[in-house]
Amino acid sequence: MKKIKYKKYLCVFLFALFQSVLLCGCASNQDEVTMALLNTKTTETQSEEMxxxxxxxxxxxxxxxxxxxxxxxxxxxxxxxxxxxxSRLYEAIALAGGLSIDADENCLNMARQIVDGEQIVILTQAEAALQKEAGTYRFPMDENTSATATQGSSLVNINTATVAELTTVSGIGESRAQAIVAYREKNGSFGSIEEIKKVDGIKEGLFSKIKDKITT
Incomplete structure (x- = not known):
């Protein structure tokens, strides 16, 4: 009878031990699966960030x-x-739909490089004719002779600039630009930048703002 009870207890003990080992194994496998999933997620996140x-x-x-x-x-x-x-000037003009029928092609250097922030003013034949009469015509218009401010560092020449080019100077609107051109056509070239104060609408206050942006 004692042997039967002993065997019974032994079986229960062995069964309990087996269950413990089995549970530990499952827990270990579960941990491995969890770690694998975390590693995969981390790798995916790093890949997305990269x-x-x-x-x-x-x-x-x-x-x-x-x-x-x-x-x-x-x-x-x-x-x-x-x-x-x-890019070159001809590429910029192509993007702008090409030259209009009255454009003056003679003032353009189509092969020159253009720069960031540049304003490209294309003269009409009539504007070119007026500049020729005034002796202010530029041929060809390129980065060395253009009165347009380039990269924010060039000075606008008040003796050669067109109305459109003069308006690139902060403080000079279209009406003042027209007055400058009219004064120049009537009285000839400016002898100095200070002489621009003789133009109607340009007083000492405005001159102090534009004097570092213009030249003769």
């Missing part, structure tokens, strides 16, 4: 290789256009 960073780097590289210019005057579609850095 993809996002790579995309932003490409976008920044693209932005820095582009320039914006303003084409106006005798073109079919005046406006602001975006081109690749190092």
């Amino acid at each position: 993809t996002a960073v790579s995309f932003l780097e490409k976008e920044l590289a693209l932005e820095t290789s582009q320039i914006y210019i303003y084409v106006c005057g005798a073109v079919e579609l005046p406006g602001v256009y975006c081109l690749e850095e190092g």
Whole structure:
């Protein structure tokens, strides 16, 4: 009888031990599965972050290789256009719909490079004729002779600039620009930048604002 009870207890003990081992094994497997899932999720997150960073780097590289210019005057579609850095004048004019029928092509250097922030003013034949009469015609108009401010550093020549070019100077609107051109046509070239104060509407206050942006 004692042997039977002993065997019974032994069986119960062995069964309990087996269950404990089985439960521990399941828990261990569950932990391994959980860790594997966490590692997979972490890898996916890192991959997504790297993809996002790579995309932003490409976008920044693209932005820095582009320039914006303003084409106006005798073109079919005046406006602001975006081109690749190092583009030429003929490409900018093509984006603006090409030259209008009355454009003066002789004042253009189609092969010159354009720069970011540049304003490109295309003269009409009538405007070119007036400049020739006044002795202010430029041939060809390029980055070395243009009166348009380039990259925010060039000075506007008040003896050669057109109305459109004069209005690029902060403080000079179209009416004042027309007055400057009219004064120049009547009295000849300005001897100094101070002489611009003789033009109607340009007093000492305005002159102090524009004197560092103009030249003769």
